[in-house]
Each structure stands twice: as structure tokens, then as C-alpha cells.
Amino acid sequence: MRLHVVDHPLVAHKLTTLRDKRTDSATFRRLADELVTLLAYEATRDVRTEQVDIETPVTPTTGVKLSYPRPLVVPILRAGLGMLDGMVRLLPTAEVGFLGMIRNEETLEASTYATRMPEDLSGRQVYVLDPMLATGGTLVAAIQELIKRGADDVTAVVLLAAPEGVEVMERELAGTPVTVVTASVDERLNENGYIVPGLGDAGDRMYGSAE
Ligand SMILES: O=P(O)(O)OC[C@H]1O[C@H](OP(=O)(O)OP(=O)(O)O)[C@H](O)[C@@H]1O
Ligand SMILES: O=c1cc[nH]c(=O)[nH]1
Numbered sequence: 001m002r003l004h005v006v007d008h009p010l011v012a013h014k015l016t017t018l019r020d021k022r023t024d025s026a027t028f029r030r031l032a033d034e035l036v037t038l039l040a041y042e043a044t045r046d047v048r049t050e051q052v053d054i055e056t057p058v059t060p061t062t063g064v065k066l067s068y069p070r071p072l073v074v075p076i077l078r079a080g081l082g083m084l085d086g087m088v089r090l091l092p093t094a095e096v097g098f099l100g101m102i103r104n105e106e107t108l109e110a111s112t113y114a115t116r117m118p119e120d121l122s123g124r125q126v127y128v129l130d131p132m133l134a135t136g137g138t139l140v141a142a143i144q145e146l147i148k149r150g151a152d153d154v155t156a157v158v159l160l161a162a163p164e165g166v167e168v169m170e171r172e173l174a175g176t177p178v179t180v181v182t183a184s185v186d187e188r189l190n191e192n193g194y195i196v197p198g199l200g201d202a203g204d205r206m207y208g209s210a211e
């Protein structure tokens with residue numbers, strides 16, 4: 001597994017406001033959207049392209065366009081939904097699949113409550129979106145499902161990661177073609193499985209507590 005921490009002052013600036021507990025939901029959603037677009041620039045560095053012939057007003061030339069099969073973008077509901085627009089803005093030809101997953105806040109185990117994506121992902125590049133990589137249970141399960149369906153290149157775009165979650169991913173997904181792109185690897189997880197310093201519950205901060 002490859003880990004890429006995006007080191008950029010604009011990313012750090014937006015992330016700081018996102019972490020601030022005084023930031024309201026509307027601002028949080030806007031900042032998450034902007035941050036994803038910055039991370040997407042790095043996450044798509046190896047997106048597949050093919051050569052194409054065009055004519056400029058001056059002369060024929062060759063350029064590139066995104067290849068087929070189209071990349072698949074998979075936000076993990078709920079919180080990953082807040083990252084979708086920022087990602088597809090940079091990848092307009094992408095197809096979008098959905099995974100609904102929830103972490104049990106007592107056991108910290110992830111379970112899947114909704115799946116809507118192609119059965120056959122052979123030869124597809126997939127971008128998974130989830131703001132938080134905490135224990136890693138959610139992302140490991142999501143990526144194992146994508147690889148089972150044949151995906152041969154998976155990039156997870158996460159706003160924040162905990163070192164514990166990165167370690168679990170490295171262990172559980174060893175030997176698989178997986179890259180994690182994040183704005184920060186934070187200090188640790190606390191006793192409730194929350195990232196420290198983190199930003200709290202990403203889904204709740206985007207959409208409310210859902211109770
Ligand atoms: O790495 P893990 O320990 O598995 O935790 C991370 C998961 O927890 C959060 O989702 P949550 O279960 O709160 O669902 P929500 O997005 O609907 O709020 C977050 O968006 C990740 O999906
Ligand atoms: O810090 C955390 C950990 C898991 N899920 C969140 O939303 N935040």
C-alpha cells in the first residue's frame with residue numbers, strides 16, 4: 001500500500017478550519033468539497049489516459065484524454081457523500097457507485113447496509129471517498145469488496161487518517177494495488193475510536209446527528 005500525505009499550505013489552512021468545532025455545517029461541507037478537489041489533484045496523478053489526435057486553430061497535434069473503461073468513484077455513505085462533487089469535478093467522465101457503511105460505536109466494527117456498484121470491476125481504476133480513516137475497519141472492508149469484484153487499482157481519498165488505521169490497512173491489504181491519499185496523518189485514536197486531534201464525527205458535522 002502506498003501512502004501519500006498532501007503537504008500544501010492551502011490544504012493545511014482549509015483543514016484547520018474544518019477541525020475547528022465552531023465551524024458550522026454549511027461551511028464544513030464547503031471546505032470538505034474544496035479540500036477534496038485539492039486532494040483529487042494528487043490522487044489522480046496516475047489516472048489512465050490515452051493519446052488523442054486533435055487540431056488546434058494553428059496545427060494538428062496530439063494530446064491525451066481519460067481512458068475507457070471509465071474510472072469509478074465510490075463515496076462511502078454518509079460522510080463520503082460530502083466528497084463526491086469535489087472529486088467528479090476533476091473526473092467528469094467517472095462513473096459513480098455507492099457503498100453505505102456504518103461503524104458500530106461500541107465495538108468499532110464496520111458493517112455494510114447498501115451496495116450499488118458494478119458487479120464486474122475488472123480493469124477499472126476506483127477512487128473510494130471517506131473523510132475518516134480511523135481504525136481502518138470501514139476502508140479495509142470497502143476495498144476488499146472492490147478487489148473481489150476485480151478492481152485492479154484502488155485509491156482511497158481521506159481527509160484525515162490515524163496511524164493505527166494506516167497500519168491496519170498496510171497489514172490487511174498487503175500486496176494489493178492500493179494507495180491512500182490524505183491531508184494529514186494525525187496523532188492517534190482515543191479510547192472511543194475517534195481521531196485525535198481529528199475533527200469529530202464527520203457525518204454528524206456535515207449532516208447532523210441522524211438521531
Ligand atoms: O476507520 P473506521 O474506524 O472504520 O471509522 C471510519 C468510519 O466512521 C465514519 O463513518 P460512520 O460510521 O460514523 O458513518 P456516517 O458517515 O454515516 O456518520 C467515517 O465516515 C468512516 O466511514
Ligand atoms: O474521528 C472519527 C473517527 C471515526 N469517524 C468519524 O467520523 N470521526
Ligand SMILES: [Mg+2]
Pocket residue numbers: 079201202203204
Ligand atoms: Mg458518523
